[in-house]
Amino acid sequence: MIRLSGLGLALVAVAACTPAAPPETHLDAPFERLQSGYDFLTPETQALQDDTFSNPGYLWVDRGAELFNTSDADAPSCASCHTTGLAGVAASYPAIDSDSGQLLNLEGRINTCRERHQHLPALDYESDALRALSAYIANQSHGLPLSVDISGAAATHYANGRDYFFTRRGQLNLSCHQCHDQNAGKRLRGDTISQGHGNGFPAYRLEWQTLGSLQRRIFDCDTGVRAEPLPLGSQTYIDLELYLSARANGLAMESPAIRR
Amino acid sequence: MASIRLSVPATAKRGDVIELKALIQHPMESGYRRGSRGEAIPRNIITRFECRYDGETVFAADFHPGIAADPFLTFHTRATRSGPVLFRWTDQHGESWQETAMLTVT
Known part of the structure:
Protein backbone atom coordinates (compact mmCIF):
# COMPACT_ATOMS: atom_id res chain seq x y z
CA MET A 1 0.00 0.00 0.00
CA ILE A 2 2.82 2.34 0.98
CA ARG A 3 4.71 1.40 -2.18
CA LEU A 4 1.64 2.04 -4.30
CA SER A 5 1.07 5.49 -2.89
CA GLY A 6 4.77 6.23 -3.46
CA LEU A 7 4.33 5.33 -7.12
CA GLY A 8 1.28 7.58 -7.25
CA LEU A 9 3.35 10.46 -5.88
CA ALA A 10 6.08 9.77 -8.42
CA LEU A 11 3.53 9.93 -11.23
CA VAL A 12 2.15 13.20 -9.90
CA ALA A 13 5.70 14.53 -9.76
CA VAL A 14 6.33 13.54 -13.39
CA ALA A 15 3.09 15.15 -14.45
CA ALA A 16 4.00 18.33 -12.59
CA CYS A 17 7.35 18.51 -14.40
CA THR A 18 5.84 18.21 -17.89
CA PRO A 19 5.44 21.60 -19.49
CA ALA A 20 1.96 22.93 -20.16
CA ALA A 21 0.03 20.52 -22.35
CA PRO A 22 1.14 21.02 -25.94
CA PRO A 23 -1.53 22.01 -28.42
CA GLU A 24 -3.54 19.03 -29.55
CA THR A 25 -2.05 19.16 -33.03
CA HIS A 26 1.42 18.30 -31.75
CA LEU A 27 0.27 15.03 -30.21
CA ASP A 28 1.84 12.93 -32.93
CA ALA A 29 5.05 14.89 -33.21
CA PRO A 30 7.50 13.49 -30.67
CA PHE A 31 9.68 16.60 -30.54
CA GLU A 32 10.52 18.51 -27.41
CA ARG A 33 10.98 21.53 -29.60
CA LEU A 34 9.73 22.13 -33.13
CA GLN A 35 12.68 22.84 -35.37
CA SER A 36 12.36 24.45 -38.75
CA GLY A 37 14.27 23.00 -41.69
CA TYR A 38 16.37 26.16 -41.32
CA ASP A 39 17.98 24.71 -38.17
CA PHE A 40 19.33 21.81 -40.20
CA LEU A 41 21.05 23.99 -42.81
CA THR A 42 24.72 24.95 -42.88
CA PRO A 43 25.49 28.48 -41.66
CA GLU A 44 26.27 29.49 -45.26
CA THR A 45 22.86 28.38 -46.50
CA GLN A 46 21.17 30.03 -43.53
CA ALA A 47 22.96 33.26 -44.43
CA LEU A 48 21.74 32.95 -48.02
CA GLN A 49 18.15 32.56 -46.80
CA ASP A 50 18.42 35.49 -44.39
CA ASP A 51 19.81 37.90 -46.97
CA THR A 52 16.68 39.19 -48.68
CA PHE A 53 18.73 40.44 -51.59
CA SER A 54 20.72 37.37 -52.55
CA ASN A 55 18.09 34.79 -51.58
CA PRO A 56 17.06 33.67 -55.09
CA GLN A 140 3.55 38.24 -46.70
CA SER A 141 3.17 35.85 -43.77
CA HIS A 142 6.95 35.72 -43.23
CA GLY A 143 7.70 35.41 -39.52
CA LEU A 144 4.12 34.67 -38.53
CA PRO A 145 3.32 31.36 -36.84
CA LEU A 146 1.67 28.59 -38.85
CA SER A 147 -1.88 28.28 -37.58
CA VAL A 148 -4.06 25.91 -39.55
CA ASP A 149 -7.50 24.92 -38.38
CA ILE A 150 -8.23 21.18 -38.24
CA SER A 151 -11.69 21.37 -36.73
CA GLY A 152 -15.01 20.83 -38.48
CA ALA A 153 -14.85 19.80 -42.12
CA ALA A 154 -11.04 19.81 -42.01
CA ALA A 155 -10.94 16.99 -39.46
CA THR A 156 -11.43 14.17 -41.98
CA HIS A 157 -8.75 15.69 -44.24
CA TYR A 158 -6.41 15.90 -41.28
CA ALA A 159 -7.07 12.23 -40.46
CA ASN A 160 -6.49 11.25 -44.09
CA GLY A 161 -3.22 13.22 -44.21
CA ARG A 162 -2.13 11.67 -40.96
CA ASP A 163 -2.83 8.20 -42.36
CA TYR A 164 -0.64 8.98 -45.35
CA PHE A 165 2.13 10.17 -43.04
CA PHE A 166 2.12 6.96 -41.02
CA THR A 167 1.69 4.50 -43.91
CA ARG A 168 4.78 2.65 -45.13
CA ARG A 169 5.20 2.80 -48.87
CA GLY A 170 7.53 2.22 -51.78
CA GLN A 171 10.29 -0.30 -52.38
CA LEU A 172 12.06 1.00 -49.29
CA ASN A 173 8.87 0.43 -47.30
CA LEU A 174 9.23 3.62 -45.29
CA SER A 175 6.64 5.98 -43.91
CA CYS A 176 7.16 9.72 -43.49
CA HIS A 177 6.93 9.07 -39.75
CA GLN A 178 9.96 6.80 -39.69
CA CYS A 179 12.33 9.43 -41.05
CA HIS A 180 10.83 12.70 -39.90
CA ASP A 181 9.54 11.69 -36.44
CA GLN A 182 11.72 8.79 -35.36
CA ASN A 183 15.02 9.75 -36.96
CA ALA A 184 14.95 13.52 -37.28
CA GLY A 185 18.36 15.03 -36.54
CA LYS A 186 20.24 11.89 -37.57
CA ARG A 187 22.28 11.58 -40.72
CA LEU A 188 20.99 10.12 -43.97
CA ARG A 189 24.08 9.80 -46.16
CA GLY A 190 25.44 13.33 -46.47
CA ASP A 191 22.34 15.01 -45.10
CA THR A 192 20.64 15.60 -41.77
CA ILE A 193 17.03 14.44 -41.62
CA SER A 194 14.76 17.37 -40.78
CA GLN A 195 11.57 17.22 -38.78
CA GLY A 196 9.68 17.50 -42.05
CA HIS A 197 7.91 20.82 -41.61
CA GLY A 198 6.62 22.77 -44.59
CA ASN A 199 6.95 26.24 -43.06
CA GLY A 200 9.53 27.38 -45.63
CA PHE A 201 7.56 26.50 -48.75
CA PRO A 202 7.32 27.54 -51.51
CA ALA A 203 11.07 27.23 -51.05
CA TYR A 204 14.17 27.48 -53.19
CA ARG A 205 15.75 24.05 -53.14
CA LEU A 206 19.40 23.88 -54.11
CA GLU A 207 18.81 20.40 -55.51
CA TRP A 208 16.07 21.73 -57.79
CA GLN A 209 18.00 24.89 -58.65
CA THR A 210 14.64 26.63 -58.51
CA LEU A 211 11.71 27.50 -56.29
CA GLY A 212 9.08 24.81 -55.79
CA SER A 213 5.92 24.04 -53.88
CA LEU A 214 5.45 21.79 -50.87
CA GLN A 215 3.57 19.46 -53.20
CA ARG A 216 6.71 19.03 -55.28
CA ARG A 217 8.70 18.38 -52.11
CA ILE A 218 6.27 15.66 -51.03
CA PHE A 219 6.38 14.22 -54.56
CA ASP A 220 10.17 14.01 -54.22
CA CYS A 221 9.92 12.33 -50.82
CA ASP A 222 7.68 9.65 -52.32
CA THR A 223 10.12 9.20 -55.18
CA GLY A 224 12.91 8.99 -52.60
CA VAL A 225 11.38 5.94 -50.92
CA ARG A 226 10.73 4.56 -54.42
CA ALA A 227 6.98 4.82 -54.11
CA GLU A 228 4.81 5.88 -56.99
CA PRO A 229 4.15 9.55 -56.31
CA LEU A 230 0.68 11.05 -56.64
CA PRO A 231 0.01 13.85 -59.12
CA LEU A 232 0.82 17.35 -57.83
CA GLY A 233 -2.28 18.92 -56.32
CA SER A 234 -4.00 15.61 -55.60
CA GLN A 235 -6.42 15.67 -52.68
CA THR A 236 -4.34 13.23 -50.65
CA TYR A 237 -1.27 15.45 -50.95
CA ILE A 238 -3.32 18.47 -49.89
CA ASP A 239 -4.60 16.48 -46.91
CA LEU A 240 -1.01 15.57 -46.10
CA GLU A 241 -0.08 19.25 -46.39
CA LEU A 242 -2.77 19.98 -43.79
CA TYR A 243 -1.40 17.31 -41.48
CA LEU A 244 2.14 18.64 -41.88
CA SER A 245 1.05 22.23 -41.23
CA ALA A 246 -0.99 21.25 -38.18
CA ARG A 247 1.98 19.26 -36.92
CA ALA A 248 4.09 22.39 -37.32
CA ASN A 249 1.51 24.83 -35.95
CA GLY A 250 3.36 27.62 -34.16
CA LEU A 251 6.51 27.49 -36.31
CA ALA A 252 7.31 30.76 -38.05
CA MET A 253 6.68 30.98 -41.79
CA GLU A 254 9.91 31.37 -43.78
CA SER A 255 8.89 31.42 -47.41
CA PRO A 256 10.87 31.80 -49.59
CA ALA A 257 13.21 29.62 -47.58
CA ILE A 258 16.35 27.96 -48.91
CA ARG A 259 16.42 24.21 -48.53
CA ARG A 260 18.93 21.66 -49.70
CA MET B 1 10.90 37.28 -68.99
CA ALA B 2 13.68 37.07 -66.50
CA SER B 3 13.45 38.69 -63.09
CA ILE B 4 16.50 40.78 -62.21
CA ARG B 5 17.60 42.09 -58.82
CA LEU B 6 20.27 44.78 -58.58
CA SER B 7 22.01 46.30 -55.62
CA VAL B 8 23.76 49.57 -56.41
CA PRO B 9 24.22 52.34 -53.84
CA ALA B 10 22.20 55.43 -54.77
CA THR B 11 25.04 57.74 -53.80
CA ALA B 12 28.77 57.37 -53.17
CA LYS B 13 31.70 59.65 -52.44
CA ARG B 14 34.14 60.17 -55.29
CA GLY B 15 36.96 57.65 -54.97
CA ASP B 16 35.00 55.24 -52.80
CA VAL B 17 35.04 51.54 -53.64
CA ILE B 18 31.43 50.45 -54.03
CA GLU B 19 29.90 46.99 -54.05
CA LEU B 20 27.60 46.03 -56.90
CA LYS B 21 25.37 42.97 -56.76
CA ALA B 22 23.34 41.45 -59.56
CA LEU B 23 21.01 38.43 -59.56
CA ILE B 24 19.10 37.14 -62.57
CA GLN B 25 16.53 34.38 -62.89
CA HIS B 26 17.78 31.83 -65.39
CA PRO B 27 17.73 27.98 -65.44
CA MET B 28 21.39 27.71 -66.61
CA GLU B 29 20.59 24.28 -68.02
CA SER B 30 23.98 22.65 -68.52
CA GLY B 31 23.06 20.39 -71.45
CA TYR B 32 24.50 17.39 -69.63
CA ARG B 33 21.29 16.33 -67.90
CA ARG B 34 18.55 14.00 -69.01
CA GLY B 35 14.83 14.18 -68.34
CA SER B 36 12.71 11.51 -66.63
CA ARG B 37 12.25 9.71 -69.96
CA GLY B 38 15.94 9.71 -70.77
CA GLU B 39 15.80 12.48 -73.33
CA ALA B 40 18.68 14.94 -73.35
CA ILE B 41 17.75 18.37 -71.99
CA PRO B 42 19.27 20.91 -74.38
CA ARG B 43 21.80 23.38 -73.09
CA ASN B 44 20.36 26.77 -72.26
CA ILE B 45 22.79 29.11 -70.55
CA ILE B 46 23.78 32.73 -70.24
CA THR B 47 27.21 33.07 -71.80
CA ARG B 48 28.13 36.68 -71.11
CA PHE B 49 27.63 39.26 -68.41
CA GLU B 50 28.75 42.86 -68.65
CA CYS B 51 28.54 45.83 -66.35
CA ARG B 52 29.00 49.29 -67.82
CA TYR B 53 29.46 52.28 -65.58
CA ASP B 54 28.73 55.49 -67.45
CA GLY B 55 29.50 53.73 -70.74
CA GLU B 56 32.75 52.14 -69.59
CA THR B 57 32.93 48.35 -69.02
CA VAL B 58 34.05 47.88 -65.42
CA PHE B 59 33.28 44.18 -65.07
CA ALA B 60 32.57 41.35 -67.48
CA ALA B 61 32.31 37.59 -67.16
CA ASP B 62 31.97 34.59 -69.48
CA PHE B 63 29.61 31.94 -68.13
CA HIS B 64 29.97 28.22 -68.85
CA PRO B 65 27.73 25.23 -68.10
CA GLY B 66 29.20 24.85 -64.60
CA ILE B 67 27.48 27.99 -63.34
CA ALA B 68 24.41 27.28 -61.20
CA ALA B 69 20.89 28.47 -61.95
CA ASP B 70 19.94 32.06 -61.12
CA PRO B 71 23.54 33.32 -61.25
CA PHE B 72 24.47 35.85 -58.58
CA LEU B 73 27.49 38.14 -58.94
CA THR B 74 29.07 40.50 -56.45
CA PHE B 75 31.92 42.77 -57.54
CA HIS B 76 33.44 46.15 -56.76
CA THR B 77 34.32 49.27 -58.66
CA ARG B 78 35.52 52.74 -57.79
CA ALA B 79 32.98 55.57 -57.85
CA THR B 80 34.38 58.20 -60.21
CA ARG B 81 31.45 60.14 -61.63
CA SER B 82 27.67 60.22 -61.58
CA GLY B 83 26.03 58.11 -64.25
CA PRO B 84 24.04 55.05 -65.17
CA VAL B 85 25.31 51.60 -64.18
CA LEU B 86 24.09 49.13 -66.76
CA PHE B 87 23.96 45.36 -66.23
CA ARG B 88 23.50 43.14 -69.26
CA TRP B 89 23.24 39.37 -69.56
CA THR B 90 23.35 37.64 -72.97
CA ASP B 91 22.43 34.00 -73.52
CA GLN B 92 23.80 31.48 -76.00
CA HIS B 93 21.11 32.42 -78.55
CA GLY B 94 22.00 36.10 -78.42
CA GLU B 95 18.94 37.09 -76.40
CA SER B 96 19.80 39.65 -73.76
CA TRP B 97 18.30 41.20 -70.65
CA GLN B 98 19.45 44.42 -69.10
CA GLU B 99 18.67 46.78 -66.30
CA THR B 100 20.15 50.11 -65.25
CA ALA B 101 20.62 51.82 -61.91
CA MET B 102 21.63 55.44 -61.38
CA LEU B 103 24.64 56.23 -59.24
CA THR B 104 25.17 59.76 -57.94
CA VAL B 105 28.73 60.61 -56.96
CA THR B 106 29.23 63.47 -54.53
Whole structure:
Protein backbone atom coordinates (compact mmCIF):
# COMPACT_ATOMS: atom_id res chain seq x y z
CA MET A 1 0.00 0.00 0.00
CA ILE A 2 2.82 2.34 0.98
CA ARG A 3 4.71 1.40 -2.18
CA LEU A 4 1.64 2.04 -4.30
CA SER A 5 1.07 5.49 -2.89
CA GLY A 6 4.77 6.23 -3.46
CA LEU A 7 4.33 5.33 -7.12
CA GLY A 8 1.28 7.58 -7.25
CA LEU A 9 3.35 10.46 -5.88
CA ALA A 10 6.08 9.77 -8.42
CA LEU A 11 3.53 9.93 -11.23
CA VAL A 12 2.15 13.20 -9.90
CA ALA A 13 5.70 14.53 -9.76
CA VAL A 14 6.33 13.54 -13.39
CA ALA A 15 3.09 15.15 -14.45
CA ALA A 16 4.00 18.33 -12.59
CA CYS A 17 7.35 18.51 -14.40
CA THR A 18 5.84 18.21 -17.89
CA PRO A 19 5.44 21.60 -19.49
CA ALA A 20 1.96 22.93 -20.16
CA ALA A 21 0.03 20.52 -22.35
CA PRO A 22 1.14 21.02 -25.94
CA PRO A 23 -1.53 22.01 -28.42
CA GLU A 24 -3.54 19.03 -29.55
CA THR A 25 -2.05 19.16 -33.03
CA HIS A 26 1.42 18.30 -31.75
CA LEU A 27 0.27 15.03 -30.21
CA ASP A 28 1.84 12.93 -32.93
CA ALA A 29 5.05 14.89 -33.21
CA PRO A 30 7.50 13.49 -30.67
CA PHE A 31 9.68 16.60 -30.54
CA GLU A 32 10.52 18.51 -27.41
CA ARG A 33 10.98 21.53 -29.60
CA LEU A 34 9.73 22.13 -33.13
CA GLN A 35 12.68 22.84 -35.37
CA SER A 36 12.36 24.45 -38.75
CA GLY A 37 14.27 23.00 -41.69
CA TYR A 38 16.37 26.16 -41.32
CA ASP A 39 17.98 24.71 -38.17
CA PHE A 40 19.33 21.81 -40.20
CA LEU A 41 21.05 23.99 -42.81
CA THR A 42 24.72 24.95 -42.88
CA PRO A 43 25.49 28.48 -41.66
CA GLU A 44 26.27 29.49 -45.26
CA THR A 45 22.86 28.38 -46.50
CA GLN A 46 21.17 30.03 -43.53
CA ALA A 47 22.96 33.26 -44.43
CA LEU A 48 21.74 32.95 -48.02
CA GLN A 49 18.15 32.56 -46.80
CA ASP A 50 18.42 35.49 -44.39
CA ASP A 51 19.81 37.90 -46.97
CA THR A 52 16.68 39.19 -48.68
CA PHE A 53 18.73 40.44 -51.59
CA SER A 54 20.72 37.37 -52.55
CA ASN A 55 18.09 34.79 -51.58
CA PRO A 56 17.06 33.67 -55.09
CA GLY A 57 13.53 32.86 -53.87
CA TYR A 58 12.84 36.59 -53.92
CA LEU A 59 13.09 36.51 -57.72
CA TRP A 60 9.72 34.75 -57.59
CA VAL A 61 8.40 37.01 -54.86
CA ASP A 62 9.21 40.04 -57.04
CA ARG A 63 7.55 38.44 -60.04
CA GLY A 64 4.54 37.48 -57.91
CA ALA A 65 4.12 41.08 -56.78
CA GLU A 66 4.03 42.16 -60.43
CA LEU A 67 1.46 39.51 -61.32
CA PHE A 68 -0.63 40.33 -58.25
CA ASN A 69 -0.85 43.99 -59.20
CA THR A 70 -1.40 43.71 -62.95
CA SER A 71 -4.60 42.68 -64.62
CA ASP A 72 -4.63 39.97 -67.24
CA ALA A 73 -6.84 40.64 -70.30
CA ASP A 74 -10.15 42.05 -69.00
CA ALA A 75 -9.91 40.37 -65.61
CA PRO A 76 -9.44 42.48 -62.51
CA SER A 77 -6.06 42.17 -60.81
CA CYS A 78 -5.69 40.31 -57.51
CA ALA A 79 -4.83 43.64 -55.91
CA SER A 80 -8.12 45.21 -56.97
CA CYS A 81 -9.94 42.97 -54.46
CA HIS A 82 -7.16 42.35 -51.95
CA THR A 83 -6.39 46.02 -51.53
CA THR A 84 -4.65 45.67 -48.18
CA GLY A 85 -2.54 42.67 -49.14
CA LEU A 86 -2.75 39.20 -47.68
CA ALA A 87 -0.56 39.32 -44.59
CA GLY A 88 -1.08 36.26 -42.40
CA VAL A 89 -3.35 34.49 -44.86
CA ALA A 90 -0.87 31.86 -46.07
CA ALA A 91 -0.17 30.80 -42.47
CA SER A 92 -3.68 29.39 -42.19
CA TYR A 93 -3.53 27.25 -45.34
CA PRO A 94 -4.56 24.56 -46.25
CA ALA A 95 -8.06 25.67 -45.23
CA ILE A 96 -11.65 24.77 -46.04
CA ASP A 97 -13.21 26.88 -48.77
CA SER A 98 -16.53 27.96 -47.30
CA ASP A 99 -18.28 28.06 -50.68
CA SER A 100 -17.41 24.60 -51.93
CA GLY A 101 -16.53 22.86 -48.67
CA GLN A 102 -13.29 21.66 -50.30
CA LEU A 103 -9.92 21.71 -48.60
CA LEU A 104 -7.64 24.06 -50.55
CA ASN A 105 -3.94 24.70 -50.22
CA LEU A 106 -2.52 28.10 -51.12
CA GLU A 107 -2.02 27.14 -54.77
CA GLY A 108 -5.58 25.78 -54.91
CA ARG A 109 -6.90 28.99 -53.36
CA ILE A 110 -5.10 31.10 -55.98
CA ASN A 111 -6.54 28.99 -58.79
CA THR A 112 -10.03 29.04 -57.26
CA CYS A 113 -9.84 32.84 -57.06
CA ARG A 114 -8.74 33.00 -60.67
CA GLU A 115 -11.62 30.86 -61.88
CA ARG A 116 -14.30 32.24 -59.59
CA HIS A 117 -13.52 35.96 -59.49
CA GLN A 118 -11.19 36.70 -62.36
CA HIS A 119 -12.71 34.20 -64.83
CA LEU A 120 -9.22 33.16 -65.85
CA PRO A 121 -8.04 29.60 -66.43
CA ALA A 122 -6.33 27.85 -63.52
CA LEU A 123 -2.54 27.92 -63.59
CA ASP A 124 -0.59 24.68 -63.89
CA TYR A 125 1.14 23.34 -60.83
CA GLU A 126 4.78 24.43 -60.77
CA SER A 127 4.14 26.91 -63.58
CA ASP A 128 6.26 30.01 -63.14
CA ALA A 129 3.20 32.19 -62.53
CA LEU A 130 1.66 29.98 -59.84
CA ARG A 131 4.97 29.63 -58.02
CA ALA A 132 5.51 33.38 -58.21
CA LEU A 133 2.05 34.21 -56.86
CA SER A 134 2.20 31.63 -54.07
CA ALA A 135 5.70 32.76 -53.07
CA TYR A 136 4.58 36.39 -53.00
CA ILE A 137 1.52 35.62 -50.88
CA ALA A 138 3.37 33.21 -48.57
CA ASN A 139 6.11 35.80 -48.10
CA GLN A 140 3.55 38.24 -46.70
CA SER A 141 3.17 35.85 -43.77
CA HIS A 142 6.95 35.72 -43.23
CA GLY A 143 7.70 35.41 -39.52
CA LEU A 144 4.12 34.67 -38.53
CA PRO A 145 3.32 31.36 -36.84
CA LEU A 146 1.67 28.59 -38.85
CA SER A 147 -1.88 28.28 -37.58
CA VAL A 148 -4.06 25.91 -39.55
CA ASP A 149 -7.50 24.92 -38.38
CA ILE A 150 -8.23 21.18 -38.24
CA SER A 151 -11.69 21.37 -36.73
CA GLY A 152 -15.01 20.83 -38.48
CA ALA A 153 -14.85 19.80 -42.12
CA ALA A 154 -11.04 19.81 -42.01
CA ALA A 155 -10.94 16.99 -39.46
CA THR A 156 -11.43 14.17 -41.98
CA HIS A 157 -8.75 15.69 -44.24
CA TYR A 158 -6.41 15.90 -41.28
CA ALA A 159 -7.07 12.23 -40.46
CA ASN A 160 -6.49 11.25 -44.09
CA GLY A 161 -3.22 13.22 -44.21
CA ARG A 162 -2.13 11.67 -40.96
CA ASP A 163 -2.83 8.20 -42.36
CA TYR A 164 -0.64 8.98 -45.35
CA PHE A 165 2.13 10.17 -43.04
CA PHE A 166 2.12 6.96 -41.02
CA THR A 167 1.69 4.50 -43.91
CA ARG A 168 4.78 2.65 -45.13
CA ARG A 169 5.20 2.80 -48.87
CA GLY A 170 7.53 2.22 -51.78
CA GLN A 171 10.29 -0.30 -52.38
CA LEU A 172 12.06 1.00 -49.29
CA ASN A 173 8.87 0.43 -47.30
CA LEU A 174 9.23 3.62 -45.29
CA SER A 175 6.64 5.98 -43.91
CA CYS A 176 7.16 9.72 -43.49
CA HIS A 177 6.93 9.07 -39.75
CA GLN A 178 9.96 6.80 -39.69
CA CYS A 179 12.33 9.43 -41.05
CA HIS A 180 10.83 12.70 -39.90
CA ASP A 181 9.54 11.69 -36.44
CA GLN A 182 11.72 8.79 -35.36
CA ASN A 183 15.02 9.75 -36.96
CA ALA A 184 14.95 13.52 -37.28
CA GLY A 185 18.36 15.03 -36.54
CA LYS A 186 20.24 11.89 -37.57
CA ARG A 187 22.28 11.58 -40.72
CA LEU A 188 20.99 10.12 -43.97
CA ARG A 189 24.08 9.80 -46.16
CA GLY A 190 25.44 13.33 -46.47
CA ASP A 191 22.34 15.01 -45.10
CA THR A 192 20.64 15.60 -41.77
CA ILE A 193 17.03 14.44 -41.62
CA SER A 194 14.76 17.37 -40.78
CA GLN A 195 11.57 17.22 -38.78
CA GLY A 196 9.68 17.50 -42.05
CA HIS A 197 7.91 20.82 -41.61
CA GLY A 198 6.62 22.77 -44.59
CA ASN A 199 6.95 26.24 -43.06
CA GLY A 200 9.53 27.38 -45.63
CA PHE A 201 7.56 26.50 -48.75
CA PRO A 202 7.32 27.54 -51.51
CA ALA A 203 11.07 27.23 -51.05
CA TYR A 204 14.17 27.48 -53.19
CA ARG A 205 15.75 24.05 -53.14
CA LEU A 206 19.40 23.88 -54.11
CA GLU A 207 18.81 20.40 -55.51
CA TRP A 208 16.07 21.73 -57.79
CA GLN A 209 18.00 24.89 -58.65
CA THR A 210 14.64 26.63 -58.51
CA LEU A 211 11.71 27.50 -56.29
CA GLY A 212 9.08 24.81 -55.79
CA SER A 213 5.92 24.04 -53.88
CA LEU A 214 5.45 21.79 -50.87
CA GLN A 215 3.57 19.46 -53.20
CA ARG A 216 6.71 19.03 -55.28
CA ARG A 217 8.70 18.38 -52.11
CA ILE A 218 6.27 15.66 -51.03
CA PHE A 219 6.38 14.22 -54.56
CA ASP A 220 10.17 14.01 -54.22
CA CYS A 221 9.92 12.33 -50.82
CA ASP A 222 7.68 9.65 -52.32
CA THR A 223 10.12 9.20 -55.18
CA GLY A 224 12.91 8.99 -52.60
CA VAL A 225 11.38 5.94 -50.92
CA ARG A 226 10.73 4.56 -54.42
CA ALA A 227 6.98 4.82 -54.11
CA GLU A 228 4.81 5.88 -56.99
CA PRO A 229 4.15 9.55 -56.31
CA LEU A 230 0.68 11.05 -56.64
CA PRO A 231 0.01 13.85 -59.12
CA LEU A 232 0.82 17.35 -57.83
CA GLY A 233 -2.28 18.92 -56.32
CA SER A 234 -4.00 15.61 -55.60
CA GLN A 235 -6.42 15.67 -52.68
CA THR A 236 -4.34 13.23 -50.65
CA TYR A 237 -1.27 15.45 -50.95
CA ILE A 238 -3.32 18.47 -49.89
CA ASP A 239 -4.60 16.48 -46.91
CA LEU A 240 -1.01 15.57 -46.10
CA GLU A 241 -0.08 19.25 -46.39
CA LEU A 242 -2.77 19.98 -43.79
CA TYR A 243 -1.40 17.31 -41.48
CA LEU A 244 2.14 18.64 -41.88
CA SER A 245 1.05 22.23 -41.23
CA ALA A 246 -0.99 21.25 -38.18
CA ARG A 247 1.98 19.26 -36.92
CA ALA A 248 4.09 22.39 -37.32
CA ASN A 249 1.51 24.83 -35.95
CA GLY A 250 3.36 27.62 -34.16
CA LEU A 251 6.51 27.49 -36.31
CA ALA A 252 7.31 30.76 -38.05
CA MET A 253 6.68 30.98 -41.79
CA GLU A 254 9.91 31.37 -43.78
CA SER A 255 8.89 31.42 -47.41
CA PRO A 256 10.87 31.80 -49.59
CA ALA A 257 13.21 29.62 -47.58
CA ILE A 258 16.35 27.96 -48.91
CA ARG A 259 16.42 24.21 -48.53
CA ARG A 260 18.93 21.66 -49.70
CA MET B 1 10.90 37.28 -68.99
CA ALA B 2 13.68 37.07 -66.50
CA SER B 3 13.45 38.69 -63.09
CA ILE B 4 16.50 40.78 -62.21
CA ARG B 5 17.60 42.09 -58.82
CA LEU B 6 20.27 44.78 -58.58
CA SER B 7 22.01 46.30 -55.62
CA VAL B 8 23.76 49.57 -56.41
CA PRO B 9 24.22 52.34 -53.84
CA ALA B 10 22.20 55.43 -54.77
CA THR B 11 25.04 57.74 -53.80
CA ALA B 12 28.77 57.37 -53.17
CA LYS B 13 31.70 59.65 -52.44
CA ARG B 14 34.14 60.17 -55.29
CA GLY B 15 36.96 57.65 -54.97
CA ASP B 16 35.00 55.24 -52.80
CA VAL B 17 35.04 51.54 -53.64
CA ILE B 18 31.43 50.45 -54.03
CA GLU B 19 29.90 46.99 -54.05
CA LEU B 20 27.60 46.03 -56.90
CA LYS B 21 25.37 42.97 -56.76
CA ALA B 22 23.34 41.45 -59.56
CA LEU B 23 21.01 38.43 -59.56
CA ILE B 24 19.10 37.14 -62.57
CA GLN B 25 16.53 34.38 -62.89
CA HIS B 26 17.78 31.83 -65.39
CA PRO B 27 17.73 27.98 -65.44
CA MET B 28 21.39 27.71 -66.61
CA GLU B 29 20.59 24.28 -68.02
CA SER B 30 23.98 22.65 -68.52
CA GLY B 31 23.06 20.39 -71.45
CA TYR B 32 24.50 17.39 -69.63
CA ARG B 33 21.29 16.33 -67.90
CA ARG B 34 18.55 14.00 -69.01
CA GLY B 35 14.83 14.18 -68.34
CA SER B 36 12.71 11.51 -66.63
CA ARG B 37 12.25 9.71 -69.96
CA GLY B 38 15.94 9.71 -70.77
CA GLU B 39 15.80 12.48 -73.33
CA ALA B 40 18.68 14.94 -73.35
CA ILE B 41 17.75 18.37 -71.99
CA PRO B 42 19.27 20.91 -74.38
CA ARG B 43 21.80 23.38 -73.09
CA ASN B 44 20.36 26.77 -72.26
CA ILE B 45 22.79 29.11 -70.55
CA ILE B 46 23.78 32.73 -70.24
CA THR B 47 27.21 33.07 -71.80
CA ARG B 48 28.13 36.68 -71.11
CA PHE B 49 27.63 39.26 -68.41
CA GLU B 50 28.75 42.86 -68.65
CA CYS B 51 28.54 45.83 -66.35
CA ARG B 52 29.00 49.29 -67.82
CA TYR B 53 29.46 52.28 -65.58
CA ASP B 54 28.73 55.49 -67.45
CA GLY B 55 29.50 53.73 -70.74
CA GLU B 56 32.75 52.14 -69.59
CA THR B 57 32.93 48.35 -69.02
CA VAL B 58 34.05 47.88 -65.42
CA PHE B 59 33.28 44.18 -65.07
CA ALA B 60 32.57 41.35 -67.48
CA ALA B 61 32.31 37.59 -67.16
CA ASP B 62 31.97 34.59 -69.48
CA PHE B 63 29.61 31.94 -68.13
CA HIS B 64 29.97 28.22 -68.85
CA PRO B 65 27.73 25.23 -68.10
CA GLY B 66 29.20 24.85 -64.60
CA ILE B 67 27.48 27.99 -63.34
CA ALA B 68 24.41 27.28 -61.20
CA ALA B 69 20.89 28.47 -61.95
CA ASP B 70 19.94 32.06 -61.12
CA PRO B 71 23.54 33.32 -61.25
CA PHE B 72 24.47 35.85 -58.58
CA LEU B 73 27.49 38.14 -58.94
CA THR B 74 29.07 40.50 -56.45
CA PHE B 75 31.92 42.77 -57.54
CA HIS B 76 33.44 46.15 -56.76
CA THR B 77 34.32 49.27 -58.66
CA ARG B 78 35.52 52.74 -57.79
CA ALA B 79 32.98 55.57 -57.85
CA THR B 80 34.38 58.20 -60.21
CA ARG B 81 31.45 60.14 -61.63
CA SER B 82 27.67 60.22 -61.58
CA GLY B 83 26.03 58.11 -64.25
CA PRO B 84 24.04 55.05 -65.17
CA VAL B 85 25.31 51.60 -64.18
CA LEU B 86 24.09 49.13 -66.76
CA PHE B 87 23.96 45.36 -66.23
CA ARG B 88 23.50 43.14 -69.26
CA TRP B 89 23.24 39.37 -69.56
CA THR B 90 23.35 37.64 -72.97
CA ASP B 91 22.43 34.00 -73.52
CA GLN B 92 23.80 31.48 -76.00
CA HIS B 93 21.11 32.42 -78.55
CA GLY B 94 22.00 36.10 -78.42
CA GLU B 95 18.94 37.09 -76.40
CA SER B 96 19.80 39.65 -73.76
CA TRP B 97 18.30 41.20 -70.65
CA GLN B 98 19.45 44.42 -69.10
CA GLU B 99 18.67 46.78 -66.30
CA THR B 100 20.15 50.11 -65.25
CA ALA B 101 20.62 51.82 -61.91
CA MET B 102 21.63 55.44 -61.38
CA LEU B 103 24.64 56.23 -59.24
CA THR B 104 25.17 59.76 -57.94
CA VAL B 105 28.73 60.61 -56.96
CA THR B 106 29.23 63.47 -54.53
